Amino acid sequence: MEKHYDPLLKDTLFTEKLENGLTVAILHKPGYKSATGRIATHYGSIDADFVDPKTGQETHVPDGIAHFLEHKLFEKEWGNVSDRFSELGAESNAYTTYTHTEYHFNTTQNFDECFDLLLDYVQNPWFTDESVAKEQGIIEQEIRMYLDDPGWRSNANLLEALYVNHPVKIDIAGTVESIHKITKETLYLCHSTFYHPSNMVVFVAGDVDPEKVMAMVKASFAKKQYAKQAEIKRILPDEPATVAERTRTQKLVVNQPLFRLGFKDDKVGLTGKELLEQDLLTAVILDAICGRATDLYTQLYEAGLIDHRFGFEFSPEESYAYSHFAGPTRDPKELEARLLAGIEEARKKGLDPAAFDRAKKKTVGRLVGIMNDLDSAAYMYIDGFFKGVGLFDLIPAAQGLTLEAANERLRAHFDPARTAVSIIYPK
Amino acid sequence: MTESFTRFSLAEGVNLHIQPTRKFKTTVIYVYFHLPLAPETVTSNALLPMVLARASADYPTTAELSRHLDELYGASFGIDVSKRGEIHSIVFRMEVPSEQHIPGANGLLQRALETLAGIITRPALEGEGFKADYFKQEAENLKQTIEGLINNKTRYAMVRCNEAMCKGEPFSLYRLGRVDDLKTITPQSLRQHHQRVLTTAPVDIFLIGDLVCEETRDLVQRTLVLPAAAPEGRTMPTTAVKREPGRATQEAEDRLDVNQGVLVIGMRTGATIKDDADYFPLLVANGVLGGFPHSKLFQNVREKHSLAYVAYSAVETLKGIGYMYAGIEFEHRQKCQEIMLQQLKDLQDGNIDDDEFETTVISLINDVLGAADNPGAMADLAVDKVFSGRDMSIEERVAAYKAVTKEQVAAVARKFNLDTVYFLNKGGGE
Numbered sequence: 001m002e003k004h005y006d007p008l009l010k011d012t013l014f015t016e017k018l019e020n021g022l023t024v025a026i027l028h029k030p031g032y033k034s035a036t037g038r039i040a041t042h043y044g045s046i047d048a049d050f051v052d053p054k055t056g057q058e059t060h061v062p063d064g065i066a067h068f069l070e071h072k073l074f075e076k077e078w079g080n081v082s083d084r085f086s087e088l089g090a091e092s093n094a095y096t097t098y099t100h101t102e103y104h105f106n107t108t109q110n111f112d113e114c115f116d117l118l119l120d121y122v123q124n125p126w127f128t129d130e131s132v133a134k135e136q137g138i139i140e141q142e143i144r145m146y147l148d149d150p151g152w153r154s155n156a157n158l159l160e161a162l163y164v165n166h167p168v169k170i171d172i173a174g175t176v177e178s179i180h181k182i183t184k185e186t187l188y189l190c191h192s193t194f195y196h197p198s199n200m201v202v203f204v205a206g207d208v209d210p211e212k213v214m215a216m217v218k219a220s221f222a223k224k225q226y227a228k229q230a231e232i233k234r235i236l237p238d239e240p241a242t243v244a245e246r247t248r249t250q251k252l253v254v255n256q257p258l259f260r261l262g263f264k265d266d267k268v269g270l271t272g273k274e275l276l277e278q279d280l281l282t283a284v285i286l287d288a289i290c291g292r293a294t295d296l297y298t299q300l301y302e303a304g305l306i307d308h309r310f311g312f313e314f315s316p317e318e319s320y321a322y323s324h325f326a327g328p329t330r331d332p333k334e335l336e337a338r339l340l341a342g343i344e345e346a347r348k349k350g351l352d353p354a355a356f357d358r359a360k361k362k363t364v365g366r367l368v369g370i371m372n373d374l375d376s377a378a379y380m381y382i383d384g385f386f387k388g389v390g391l392f393d394l395i396p397a398a399q400g401l402t403l404e405a406a407n408e409r410l411r412a413h414f415d416p417a418r419t420a421v422s423i424i425y426p427k
Numbered sequence: 428m429t430e431s432f433t434r435f436s437l438a439e440g441v442n443l444h445i446q447p448t449r450k451f452k453t454t455v456i457y458v459y460f461h462l463p464l465a466p467e468t469v470t471s472n473a474l475l476p477m478v479l480a481r482a483s484a485d486y487p488t489t490a491e492l493s494r495h496l497d498e499l500y501g502a503s504f505g506i507d508v509s510k511r512g513e514i515h516s517i518v519f520r521m522e523v524p525s526e527q528h529i530p531g532a533n534g535l536l537q538r539a540l541e542t543l544a545g546i547i548t549r550p551a552l553e554g555e556g557f558k559a560d561y562f563k564q565e566a567e568n569l570k571q572t573i574e575g576l577i578n579n580k581t582r583y584a585m586v587r588c589n590e591a592m593c594k595g596e597p598f599s600l601y602r603l604g605r606v607d608d609l610k611t612i613t614p615q616s617l618r619q620h621h622q623r624v625l626t627t628a629p630v631d632i633f634l635i636g637d638l639v640c641e642e643t644r645d646l647v648q649r650t651l652v653l654p655a656a657a658p659e660g661r662t663m664p665t666t667a668v669k670r671e672p673g674r675a676t677q678e679a680e681d682r683l684d685v686n687q688g689v690l691v692i693g694m695r696t697g698a699t700i701k702d703d704a705d706y707f708p709l710l711v712a713n714g715v716l717g718g719f720p721h722s723k724l725f726q727n728v729r730e731k732h733s734l735a736y737v738a739y740s741a742v743e744t745l746k747g748i749g750y751m752y753a754g755i756e757f758e759h760r761q762k763c764q765e766i767m768l769q770q771l772k773d774l775q776d777g778n779i780d781d782d783e784f785e786t787t788v789i790s791l792i793n794d795v796l797g798a799a800d801n802p803g804a805m806a807d808l809a810v811d812k813v814f815s816g817r818d819m820s821i822e823e824r825v826a827a828y829k830a831v832t833k834e835q836v837a838a839v840a841r842k843f844n845l846d847t848v849y850f851l852n853k854g855g856g857e
Contacts, residue, residue, distance in 0.1 A: 033797060361498065
C-alpha cells in the first residue's frame with residue numbers, strides 16, 4: 001500500500017494495485033461522520049463495439065446496455081440491493097456516463113457490511129428474462145423523462161451535430177427501441193468482459209482504517225476466480241475533424257429559446273498529464289474569455305442575450321472532447337454571432353494576462369474546496385483514474401499553466417470551422 | 428458529538444451561529460433575512476437579492492465585483508430565496524478557501540465578509556434607487572426565470588398542484604413571485620423595500636469553518652454592520668396551518684405537449700414541526716410512504732408495476748402539507764393513482780412491516796448524522812431549529828427517531844387528508 005500526502009490539501013491517499021489488476025484507493029478524512037465506498041468500471045455507453053477478449057471476436061451490443069446493466073446489478077435472487085443498503089442505514093446509487101459506470105454507498109453506520117455488500121453485488125450478477133422485461137418498462141420511463149428535459153435535449157442535439165460517427169452522439173440510456181433488444185445473455189457477456197478487476201477501481205473516503213479496508217477488498221475479490229484478461233479492445237469508428245451538421249433545432253415546451261454552441265476538439269487521443277493539462281487549460285481559457293468578470297460576458301448580459309443561467313464547460317475524454325456554451329436567450333442568432341465574434345477577437349488579441357491569472361487563482365481555490373465533499377472528491381478520483389490522472393495532480397497542474405500555452409490552445413481549439421449550434425425553440 | 432453551533436445574539440433579532448471545524452477546507456457563510464410570504468412582497472423579495480448581487484458601492488459594476496471575488500481565490504458568492512412554510516427567506520452565501528490551504532493568501536475571510544457586507548448593505552445606487560440598468564436587466568431575468576418554471580415539468584407540476592391546493596393562502600405563492608408584479612416595482616420602490624428588509628427582518632448568520640468563536644464574532648461585528656431595527660422590531664413571521672378534516676378532494680389538470688405525464692397528489696398532513704408528539708412520527712410516516720427507494724411508493728409504483736422511473740413523497744412540515752409524485756405514461760394515470768392511494772391507506776391502516784419501518788428509521792438517522800459533513804445541510808438544520816423553536820442536538824434527534832413506534836406512525840398518517848389530485852396531461856397546443 002502506497003501512502004501519498006498532499007501538503008497543500010493536508011489530505012492522505014492510500015493506493016494499491018492488486019495482483020488481479022484491480023486498483024484500490026482510500027482517501028483518509030479524519031472527523032467525517034459519513035464514509036463512502038465506490039466501485040467503478042471503465043465501461044460506458046460508448047463501448048457498444050469491442051473485441052471479446054475470450055473469443056477474439058468483434059462484438060456489437062445494443063445501445064444503452066451499459067446503463068441497463070447498471071440498473072440490473074441491483075437485482076439479486078435474494079432481493080434488491082438498494083433495499084439491503086437501506087436496511088443498513090446507507091444511501092446507495094449508481095450512474096453511467098459515456099465512459100464509465102460507478103456504484104456507491106454513503107453511510108454513517110455499518111460501514112463494513114455496506115462495503116462488503118458493494119463489492120459483492122457488483123461482482124455477482126443475477127439476470128432473468130422476467131427481470132430484464134420489467135426493467136425495460138422502468139428505463140422507458142427514464143428515457144421519456146429526459147425527452148421532456150430541455151437541458152438534456154439541448155446537449156444531446158449538440159452532440160448529434162458535432163459528431164459524425166462517434167457513439168457519444170447516442171444517448172447514454174439508448175432508445176426505447178434499442179433497450180428492447182437487450183437480453184440476459186448480452187448482459188452476462190458485457191458483465192464478464194467489462195467487470196473484470198483489471199478494468200475496475202475501488203475508492204473509499206472517510207474516517208476509515210485504510211489497512212482494514214484494503215484487507216476487505218482483497219478478501220472479497222479472492223472469493224471469485226478471475227482468469228487473466230488482456231486489455232479490452234474497444235472499436236470506435238473514425239471520426240473526422242469536421243462537424244456533422246452546423247445547426248440542430250428542436251421544439252419543446254419551454255418559455256424561451258435555449259441556446260448551445262459547441263467547439264469540437266480535433267486534438268484527441270490524449271491521456272494522463274497531457275489530458276489533464278488540456279482540461280485545466282481549456283477551462284481557464286473559457287473563464288478568461290467569457291466568465292462573469294469579462295467584458296464579453298458583461299456585453300452579452302447587458303444586451304439581454306444571456307442571464308445568470310449562462311454557463312460554459314469543456315468536456316474532455318480520451319476519444320472525444322468539446323467545449324460548449326449554453327443558456328436561455330431571447331435571440332439565439334444574435335447570441336451566436338456575438339459570442340463567436342467575441343471568441344474570435346480573443347483569438348486575435350490573445351488573453352488578457354490579468355484575466356488569465358485571475359482564472360488560474362480561481363481554479364486553484366475551487367479545486368481546494370472540492371475536497372470538502374466526499375462525493376465530489378470521489379467523482380474527481382474515479383473520473384481521473386480512467387483518464388490516467390491522480391487526485392493530487394490537479395492543483396500542481398493548475399498552478400503550472402502558462403499564458404503562452406493558453407494562447408496557443410485558444411487559437412487551436414476555438415476554431416469557428418469546427419462549431420455547431422443546438423437550439424431548443426418554444427413549441 | 429462535537430459539532431454544534433455556538434450562538435451569539437448581535438442585536439435583537441440578529442443571531443450569529445458559529446461552527447468551528449477543521450474538517451473543511453473552506454469557510455462558508457450564510458446570511459438569512461426572514462420575511463413573511465405575502466402577495467404584496469413576494470416578487471420584491473425575489474428580485475432584491477438579484478439586483479444586490481450585481482454590484483455594490485465598493486465594486487460598482489458586475490465585472491469589478493466578479494474580478495474582486497476571483498482574486499479571493501475564487502470566493503464563490505450566491506443568492507437564493509427559500510420558502511419554508513409561509514416564511515420567505517432571502518439567503519446570501521459566500522464560500523472562501525481557508526488560508527491554511529492557500530500559501531501566501533492573507534485576510535481572505537475578512538475580505539470576503541467585507542465584500543458580502545457591501546453587497547447586502549451598501550448597494551450601487553443612482554439617486555434614490557438602484558442602478559436603473561441593473562434593475563431593468565434583473566427584472567427581465569426574473570420574469571424569464573418565473574416563466575421558465577415550465578421548462579422543468581416535475582417542478583412545474585409540483586408548483587401547479589400546490590397553487591390549486593392552497594388557493595387563497597400565502598403558501599400558494601411561487602417562491603420567485605409573480606410576473607405581473609414586476610410592472611409595479613421600480614428601482615426606487617425596491618430600494619425602499621431593501622431598507623425595510625434590513626431593518627425589519629430577523630437575521631440569522633452562519634459561519635462554518637476553521638474558526639475561533641469569539642474572534643470570529645468580533646470580526647463579523649466589525650464587518651457585517653446592519654442598520655438598527657425599525658421601531659416595530661424584527662419579528663419572526665408565522666405560518667398559518669389549515670386543518671380541514673373531511674374536506675372533499677379536488678382535481679386539477681394542465682395540458683402541455685409533453686412526452687410523459689406527471690401525477691401529483693397533494694395532502695394536508697394535519698401535523699407539523701410544531702407538534703411535539705407528531706413531528707418525528709410524521710417524518711417516519713413520510714419515509715415509509717415514499718421518502719426512500721425502499722418505501723411503499725417506489726416499491727409498488729416502480730419496482731412492482733414498472734409504471735414510473737421516479738415515484739416518491741415529501742412533506743412540508745411547517746405548513747403541514749405532503750405530496751405523492753410519479754412521472755408516468757398518460758394512460759396509466761388511473762392505475763397509478765389507485766396504487767398510490769392504496770399505499771397511503773396501507774400506511775394509515777398500520778400495514779407497515781418491520782423491515783420497512785426499521786429501514787426508514789435507520790435511513791432517517793443516517794441523514795441526520797451525515798448532515799455534519801456538509802456545511803449547507805448544517806445550516807439547514809440550524810434554520811429548522813430557529814423556525815420550530817425546538818433546539819435539539821444530533822443525539823437528541825437520533826433518540827427521537829428511535830423512540831417512534833409503528834402505532835404512532837399509523838396514527839399520524841390517519842390525520843392526512845387528501846386535498847388535490849393534479850395531473851400534467853398531454854395535448855396542450857394541439
